Amino acid sequence: MAKLKRRRSQNVSGDFYVDSTCIDCDTCRWMAPEIFQREGGMSVVHHQPETKQQREFAIQALLSCPTASIGTVGKPTDVKQIQQTFPIPIAENVYHCGYHSPRSYGAGSYLIQRPEGNILIDSPRFAPPLVKQLEAMGGVDYMFLSHRDDIADHQKFHDHFGCDRILHRDEIGASTQDVEIKLDRTEPIALQQLGQDTLIIPVPGHTKGHLVLLYKNKFLFTGDHLAWSGRLQQLVAFRNYCWYSWPETLKSMEKLATYDFEWVLPGHGRRYHADKATMKEAMQTCLNWMRSQ
16 A cells, blocks of 8 residues: 655655555556656656546556555545446457556556457456456456466466466466466467457567467457557567567567557557558567667
């Protein structure tokens, strides 16, 4: 829980604040950019909410902060109401789960709601308000884990919902030995369980067994492989956080650029939406940038 005595001096005066436990994960800054920004290597409140929508975004960011570093001077009375806005709609039947976990350094996770079985993309915190909302939306049938870094509370979600977890064999560790579906192919995989509108694409680079999930040839869930950079204003891979191989990351990105999609929905980094032609151009810009690194 955020502590007022640890309130960062760079916060503007007012109700909302960020304290010194912030880990600079960027979650609050992309969820509520009108309220939060980066200063001195961490997040701060640069503008207090003035409208009902701004306050909703600020509370959503507060609830999603993985380290509970966002606080309010006064006790908020609308938290339970705003908890019911999760998972947050993105487009069509795709949602942002919020409730980011410190065990995955604040990575985002997503839900695909489908009559044939809901898919949870990577693991949020196993927070009771979120779990209740997921139950109301039909539960979780499958849990797609992009790589070893963002597994967080996968076991709790499996134990509660009975969902089958999907992970590449090269990402298996002590806590994922019992994952139900272990993949070992290096080529794209259309699992029968997930249906014809999903495609799993191996993208070694950030880690050896990293996977991305393409849904409806529109939504690309990218884990830590691809994201939008607010600083560079382009799609990027994480050169400084490449644990396996940068040359392999480039090869994987070249293959990924041959696919059509309109949304980049990452674990770390910011999401990006464009028509398919613009996305192709953005991917080419990303590739040119990667080759220069």
